[in-house]
C-alpha cells in the first residue's frame with residue numbers, strides 16, 4: 001500500500017492508518033487486512049481529523065518519529081490514529097482535564113507505548129510544561145470559548161518553529177448566535193498573527209458548525 005498523505009492510506013473514499021497494535025481496536029473502528037498488515041479506517045463521524053480528510057485536508061505534518069502535543073485527547077479515538085502514524089519512535093503528549101476520559105484512555109496508552117496521558121487543563125501550559133518537550137506537531141480539539149487563545153498559548157510554549165498545528169474550531173462554543181462563517185473568519189485572523197494558515201476546511205455533515213485549520217508556526 002502507498003501512503004496518500006503523511007502516513008495515511010486510502011481505501012476508496014475512506015482514509016486509514018496502519019495499525020501499530022493489530023487486533024486491538026480502540027473505538028470499534030473498521031479494519032482491513034492486507035497480509036500481516038492491519039489498516040484502521042479513520043471514522044469521519046468519530047474523528048474530526050477523519051472528517052477533515054474526507055473534506056479535502058491535504059496534509060497533516062505528521063511523520064514517523066514525530067513528537068505531538070494533543071490538547072483534548074479524550075479517550076484516544078483520533079490520537080490512536082496519530083499513534084499509528086508516529087509509530088514506536090514517536091510520542092504523543094495527551095492533555096485532558098476530564099479524569100473520566102483519562103481513565104478511558106489508560107487501557108489504550110497501556111497498549112500504545114507512544115502515548116503519554118496528562119491530566120491537566122490545556123489553558124494552563126505552565127502546569128504541565130515540566131512533563132513535555134518541544135514538539136513537531138500540535139493538535140487541538142477542546143470546544144472552548146477561548147479555543148484559539150489556548151492553541152496559540154500552547155504553540156508558543158511547545159511547538160518548534162516551522163512545526164504544524166491543527167485545530168478543530170467549534171463555532172457554537174465561541175458564540176451560539178453568530179453565523180459560523182463569521183466566527184471562522186474571526187478565529188482565522190487571530191491564528192494568522194502567529195501562524196501561516198495553510199488550509200481551512202469545514203467539516204460538513206460530519207460535524208456541524210466546525211472548521212478545521214492546518215497551520216504552520218512562523
Ligand SMILES: C[S@@+](CC[C@H](N)C(=O)[O-])C[C@H]1O[C@@H](n2cnc3c(N)ncnc32)[C@H](O)[C@@H]1O
Nearest residue numbers: 072073074077078096097098121122123141142
Ligand atoms: C470533542 S472531545 C475530543 C475528542 C478527541 N479529540 C478525539 O477526536 O478523539 C473534547 C475533549 O476536550 C476536553 N477538554 C475541553 N477543554 C479542555 C481543557 N481546557 N483542557 C483539557 N481538556 C479539555 C474535554 O474534556 C473532551 O474530552
